[in-house]
Amino acid sequence: MKKAYIPLILLVLVILEGLAINLLPKEIVLSDYLIIAHWVLAFLVYITVYYDEDDTYYSVIYAFIFGLFIDVIYTGILGVYMFSYGFVVYVMNRLRNLLYRNFYVLLLLGVIAFVMADFLIYIMYSVVGITDMVWQDYLLRRLLPTLAANLLFLLFLFPIFKKRLIRWSEEQLEQGN
Amino acid sequence: MRFFRNKRLFIFLIGFILLVMLVGYTYRERLNITFAEELINDTVGWIQSAVHIPVNFTVDVVSNIQEFKDTYEENQILKEQLSQYRSLVYEVQEVRKENEELRDVLNLLESDSIRSHEAIQAIVIARSPERWLEQVTINKGKKHGVQANMLVMTADGMIGKIQSASNYTSRVKLVTGFDQFNRISAMVSREDARNIFGMIEGFDEETNSLLFRIIEESEKDLEEGDLVLSSGMGGVFPAGVPIGTVKEVTSDQYGLTQIALVEPSADLYDINNVIILDRSVEQVEDLGDVVDDETEGDNEE
Numbered sequence: 163m164k165k166a167y168i169p170l171i172l173l174v175l176v177i178l179e180g181l182a183i184n185l186l187p188k189e190i191v192l193s194d195y196l197i198i199a200h201w202v203l204a205f206l207v208y209i210t211v212y213y214d215e216d217d218t219y220y221s222v223i224y225a226f227i228f229g230l231f232i233d234v235i236y237t238g239i240l241g242v243y244m245f246s247y248g249f250v251v252y253v254m255n256r257l258r259n260l261l262y263r264n265f266y267v268l269l270l271l272g273v274i275a276f277v278m279a280d281f282l283i284y285i286m287y288s289v290v291g292i293t294d295m296v297w298q299d300y301l302l303r304r305l306l307p308t309l310a311a312n313l314l315f316l317l318f319l320f321p322i323f324k325k326r327l328i329r330w331s332e333e334q335l336e337q338g339n
Numbered sequence: 340m341r342f343f344r345n346k347r348l349f350i351f352l353i354g355f356i357l358l359v360m361l362v363g364y365t366y367r368e369r370l371n372i373t374f375a376e377e378l379i380n381d382t383v384g385w386i387q388s389a390v391h392i393p394v395n396f397t398v399d400v401v402s403n404i405q406e407f408k409d410t411y412e413e414n415q416i417l418k419e420q421l422s423q424y425r426s427l428v429y430e431v432q433e434v435r436k437e438n439e440e441l442r443d444v445l446n447l448l449e450s451d452s453i454r455s456h457e458a459i460q461a462i463v464i465a466r467s468p469e470r471w472l473e474q475v476t477i478n479k480g481k482k483h484g485v486q487a488n489m490l491v492m493t494a495d496g497m498i499g500k501i502q503s504a505s506n507y508t509s510r511v512k513l514v515t516g517f518d519q520f521n522r523i524s525a526m527v528s529r530e531d532a533r534n535i536f537g538m539i540e541g542f543d544e545e546t547n548s549l550l551f552r553i554i555e556e557s558e559k560d561l562e563e564g565d566l567v568l569s570s571g572m573g574g575v576f577p578a579g580v581p582i583g584t585v586k587e588v589t590s591d592q593y594g595l596t597q598i599a600l601v602e603p604s605a606d607l608y609d610i611n612n613v614i615i616l617d618r619s620v621e622q623v624e625d626l627g628d629v630v631d632d633e634t635e636g637d638n639e640e
Contacts, residue, residue: 177386180465180476181394191608194544199468234379236467236474238369238503238510241361245354283469290366293471304470 164330168209168220172228175201180236196304197311200276202228203247204316205323207275210254211268212327215335225251239290246282250275265320272316276309368520369503370487377505381480384508387464388478395611456577459483459615464508466610473516475499477613480507488575490616496581496604497523497569498613514549514582515542515607525551525582526570527561535561536570539582539601548586548600561588567601577618 182199183191190197206228209221229247233240254271261267284300287293295304372380461479479485481504489501491511499513500521512521523539537553551567565585571578583601591598 177383177390177465179468180387181391182468183466184394184398188608192547196470198470231379231383232468234376235383235476236465237469237472238365238372238376238474239362239472240365241358244361245358248354286362287471290362292366 164333167330168213169224169227172202172205172224173231175205176228176231176235179232194303195307198280198304198308199315200279200308200312201315202232203250203275203279204272204312204319206247206251207254207268207272207316208319208323208327210251210258211263211271212324213331213334214255214258215331216259219252219255222248222252222255239292242283242286246279246286249282250279253278268320269313269316272313273309276312277305280305280308372503372505380476380505380510381507384464384476384478384480384505387476387508388462391462391464456616456618457484459485459617461485461613461615463511463610463613471516473499473513474502475511475513475610476508477511477615478508479615480505480509482506484617485509485615486617490569490576490580491613492580492616493605493610493613495606496583498603498605498607498610500576501615511613513607514539514603517541517549522573523576523582524570524572525567526572527565527567527585529560534570536572537599539567543600546586546600548602549583551585551599551601552591553597553599561585561597561599563587566604567599571618575618577616580616 179199179201182201186197203225206221206225209224214221226244226248229244230240232243232247237243254275257271257274258267261270284293284295284297284304288295459479461477461483463475464478465476467474467476477485477491485501485504487501487503490497491499491501497514499511499516502510502512504510517523517539518541521541525537525539527535529535535553537551540550540552542548543550553561563585567582567585569576569578569580569582581604583603585599586602587600589598589600590596
C-alpha cells in the first residue's frame with residue numbers, strides 16, 4: 163500500500179496544477195510575466211534526492227509517466243513535458259550520485275531541474291511554432307518568474323515530505339532485501 | 340558488440356526518435372483525440388470537478404470580501420441601468436414579434452437563421468498551467484452534445500472555441516491563443532447594409548488585444564469603441580456573439596489592409612460559467628437539405 167503513496171501524490175499534484183492559476187493575483191496573470199507551475203517536477207526532485215537509491219530509477223519512470231499525463235490533460239501535444247521531465251530527472255538522478263543528500267543539494271538540483279526543463283519546453287514549443295518569443299524575452303518574462311515561484315513551492319514541500327520520503331525509502335529497501 | 344555497450348546512447352537515440360514522432364503527430368490541430376487520451380481526460384476530469392468545488396469556494400470567499408467595498412456604488416449604477424432596460428425589453432418584444440411575422444411571410448424557419456443556436460451550459464474545471472497554449476477544461480463533453488470547433492462564450496462575450504471533446508470533458512482554446520489557423524469571421528454592424536466585415540486573425544501579446552483584419556472591399560470608417568461581433572459567415576459559429584470593442588485602428592505592415600486592435604469584451608482571467616453555442620443551421624444541412632462541398636472540412640474558423 164505504501165508504494166502507492168508516491169504515484170498518488172504525483173497524480174494529485176497534476177490535478178492541482180490545473181487550479182494553480184487561481185492562486186496567483188489577477189495583476190500577475192494579466193501582466194506580461196508568465197508563471198508556469200512545475201509542481202510535479204518539484205516533487206520529482208524530492209523523490210530523486212530522498213527516495214531513490216544509487217541504482218534505482220523510480221523518479222525517472224515517474225517523470226515519464228506523469229509528464230505524459232500533463233501532456234494529455236493540459237496541452238494535447240504529446241511528448242513535450244514527457245521527454246523534458248524524463249530527461250531532466252535522469253540527469254538529476256546521475257548528478258545526485260556525485261553529491262550528498264541534504265537541503266542545499268536539493269535546492270541546487272531544484273534550480274537546475276526547473277531551468278533545464280522549462281528551457282527544453284521552450285525549445286520544443288519554438289520548433290513546432292507554438293511560441294515565437296525571442297530568448298531574451300523568454301528569459302525575463304517566463305524563465306525567471308517561473309523559477310522563483312517553483313522554488314517557493316519546493317521550499318513549501320520540504321517540511322511535509324522530507325522525513326516521510328526517507329522513511330518510505332528505508333521501508334522499501336527492507337522489503338527488497 | 341561495441342554497439343550494445345553503448346546502451347545508454349542507444350536508448351537516448353530511440354527516445355529522441357520517439358519524441359520527434361509523438362510531437363510531430365500531435366502538434367497540429369486535432370479534431371479527434373485518441374481513445375486512450377479520452378479515457379485519461381474523462382477520469383481526471385471527474386476528479387478535477389470534485390476538487391474544483393472546495394478550491395473555488397475559498398477563492399470566491401476571498402474575492403467576495405474584497406467586492407463588498409464596491410457594492411453600494413455598483414448598486415446605484417445598476418438601479419439606473421435597470422430602469423433603462425425596462426423600456427428596452429418592450430422594444431425587443433415588439434421587434435421580435437415583427438421579426439416572426441416577417442419570417443412567416445417569407446416562409447423561413449426559425450432554424451434557418453444563422454443567428455439561432457442551441458446553448459450548452461458548462462463549468463470550467465481546470466486551466467492549463469502551460470500559459471503559451473491558453474486552454475481551459477470544461478465539464479461537458481460529447482455525451483452532452485459538445486463537438487470540436489463550437490463557439491464558447493461567457494455572458495460578456497466570446498472566449499474561445501472547443502479544441503477537442505472527450506466523452507465527459509472538453510478542452511477550450513481561448514481567443515488569446517488564436518493564430519492564423521483559428522480565424523473567426525467578424526463584423527462591425529452599421530446602418531444601411533454598410534457593415535464592415537473582416538477576420539479575427541490572432542492575438543497580439545504586446546497590446547493584449549485581438550487583431551481584426553478588415554476585408555478590402557468593405558467600408559473603412561471604423562471608430563474606437565465600435566463593437567465587433569461574430570458574423571456567422573465562416574459556416575461554423577453562430578452570428579451575433581460579441582467579441583470585443585475596437586481600441587485602435589492601424590494599417591498592416593504592407594499598408595494594404597486595415598487592422599483594428601480589438602479588446603476582448605469577456606474577462607479572460609476569471610472564467611467560471613461558460614456557454615457553448617451549437618449552430619442550428621448546420622444540422623439542417625446535415626439532414627441533406629443542402630449538400631455541397633463548400634460546407635465540408637471547414638475547420639478554418
